[in-house]
Amino acid sequence: MLYLKKCLLEIKDRLGPVTKELGLQHKLGKGHCGDLCLFFESSDADGIIWRAPVSFTFPPQSAIGQEEITWDRVRIGLQETAVEPIGTNGWVSFVGYADLEGSPIEAGTRIPTLDSAFEQAAEYLRQFPLIPEDINVPGVVDDGDLADIWKRLEAECRARGVEHVDVGRKGGTDEFYSFRYEGSKVEIVYRGNEAEFVINGEVQAAVPKHEPRKVLLELRWNLQSIDDKASITRGR
Incomplete structure (x- = not known):
């Protein structure tokens, strides 16, 4: 997809070493209102998808009218996920989710520069646990x-x-x-x-x-x- 090509290549260049180390794949998926989202995920032996609390959200080309998207149009999702024990027989609850809204890269905000965006993304990928995307995962509370x-x-x-x-x-x-x-x-x-x-x-x-x-x-x-x-x- 030429519209996203430069951004996706830069993400792969900047975060590829971290995601490779963690065994994560870069996967494009759907967001809200026609948005595309880049997720970082892996699947286990049972085929369950586990997703990192980091995402890049891209508005559709029709919404911005550019041949190629620029970084000022991209939003970064960063969530602090956690795992909490529930009961005494090993079940857990995962707290957090993939932020499909995200935050813009903008001076004076949480993500002021592109460099800080990649620095924070790498930090969150390493620090916070993956969240299962499926329901009915054995040992994981849904309710x-x-x-x-x-x-x-x-x-x-x-x-x-x-x-x-x-x-x-x-x-x-x-x-x-x-x-x-x-x-x-x-x-x-x-x-x-x-x-x-x-x-x-x-x-x-x-x-x-x-x-x-x-x-x-x-x-x-x-x-x-x-x-x-x-x-x-x-x-x-």
């Missing part, structure tokens, strides 16, 4: 509401002596927490827009999953109910 409540759920569980909380996925989209408490199996299943509370295989309640306060209150109520039943059983 942001489930991930967001983990720290508070962990504190509630540990206060009651629960150290092991599994995370899993069933039916392709439903993700859940699962643990044992006072001999009962407790599951919090994130299905659709709700968090369902399932005790020993029976649904007890469902609350809006995007309201963490209600999720925690329902959790406490269910655990207290289990406590009460266990106390009655012990008292017999």
